[in-house]
Amino acid sequence: MAGIKDLGVGIGWRSEIDLTVERLPGVDFVEVVAENLHIGHLPESVTLLLERGVPVLPHAVSLSLGSADQVDLHRVEHLGAVAEAVGAPMVSDHVCFVRAGGLDSGHLMPVPRTRDALDVLVANVKLAQRNLPVPLALENVAALLEWPDGELSEGQFLAELVERTDCWLLVDVANLYANARNIGTDPERFLDEIPLERLAYVHVAGGEQNGDIYHDTHAHAVLPEVLEVLDELCSRVAPPGVLLERDDNYPSDTEIAGELAAIRAVVNKHRG
Amino acid sequence: MDENSLSSARERLAARQTELLNALLANGPAPAGFDEQRLGVERLALLSKRRGIVRMLGPAVADELGDRFRPLFDAYAAEHPRRAGSRAREDAASFAEWCRVSGELSEKRKPRWKFWQSN
Numbered sequence: 001m002a003g004i005k006d007l008g009v010g011i012g013w014r015s016e017i018d019l020t021v022e023r024l025p026g027v028d029f030v031e032v033v034a035e036n037l038h039i040g041h042l043p044e045s046v047t048l049l050l051e052r053g054v055p056v057l058p059h060a061v062s063l064s065l066g067s068a069d070q071v072d073l074h075r076v077e078h079l080g081a082v083a084e085a086v087g088a089p090m091v092s093d094h095v096c097f098v099r100a101g102g103l104d105s106g107h108l109m110p111v112p113r114t115r116d117a118l119d120v121l122v123a124n125v126k127l128a129q130r131n132l133p134v135p136l137a138l139e140n141v142a143a144l145l146e147w148p149d150g151e152l153s154e155g156q157f158l159a160e161l162v163e164r165t166d167c168w169l170l171v172d173v174a175n176l177y178a179n180a181r182n183i184g185t186d187p188e189r190f191l192d193e194i195p196l197e198r199l200a201y202v203h204v205a206g207g208e209q210n211g212d213i214y215h216d217t218h219a220h221a222v223l224p225e226v227l228e229v230l231d232e233l234c235s236r237v238a239p240p241g242v243l244l245e246r247d248d249n250y251p252s253d254t255e256i257a258g259e260l261a262a263i264r265a266v267v268n269k270h271r272g
Numbered sequence: 273m274d275e276n277s278l279s280s281a282r283e284r285l286a287a288r289q290t291e292l293l294n295a296l297l298a299n300g301p302a303p304a305g306f307d308e309q310r311l312g313v314e315r316l317a318l319l320s321k322r323r324g325i326v327r328m329l330g331p332a333v334a335d336e337l338g339d340r341f342r343p344l345f346d347a348y349a350a351e352h353p354r355r356a357g358s359r360a361r362e363d364a365a366s367f368a369e370w371c372r373v374s375g376e377l378s379e380k381r382k383p384r385w386k387f388w389q390s391n
Binding site for chain 1: 273277278281282283284285286288289290291292293294296297298304305306307310311313314317318321322324325353354355356357358360
């Protein structure tokens, strides 16, 4: 795919850590949360990164492409406008639903892995793609609960989604780890089942074990076990990019730099 | 796939998703087949995320409420699940208003009357 061959190692740009992102060495690309940006008023820090030639990829959290409802095209349009404003080669959102029955969950909820849900998701994704100026990548989410009556594994579900929509995949290895802990997904089987040639890039994030539940908080350190899932992925394919997400409880620059270095070490280990 | 079967799929999926969000956000009954304990975990996770956002958007309200912030917010949230299309800022404002109406929060400080602006 043109323009996204090698992104390197990146971090999610957040206004709270804008200076950190600017001054950290080894930030090859960043992601911005599309809903937080206003066209015509890009944050200075994002403009600065763009001037330096750092790719900026818009990441959306509100398209709710897995909702039974029709896609809200205003949200798609905004995402497309952000992509154009930052000259992004690609945009992304999640395989999830946020809203249903007039309610907003405020979070990325898993969809049932049924034929019905897949058919609706495919139709929604195709409509979004027709209204976006650049390719769309879709990310696996972390689930705390499992829908009953799943007909497909998560990997099969995503593989068929890619086949039918030609979308790209954004694989979140922390979510894979979370699902392994919380709902018994097998990360290796997942990686066996998805079309790795459609991998756009990878997310890594921290979380916290609380009793028998692992919470994908993006507010704690990255666990070594999550880097092991990244390692497993890298043993199968060289990911075009790997991005660290940190959304709260921001640590020192040194700590963030350490996490980026640890990610880079895993990626490089397989690049011989 | 044809439009008819797609719209039937949408209807069936809508019913399931609505049932789940009602259970998680609006004290609806647990949908069949779900692990009840996990529904509870998810309910708390969603509530905690929403509470954190409202706290972040309205730190003055949270400060004034102190220890009462959490139980009050949780009571408010159960009565007022977030509506699709609403914004987080509206949620924070509506919580503050709910606290004022129930006497938990002082009235918004009115601008002081200034004699030189009185005409």
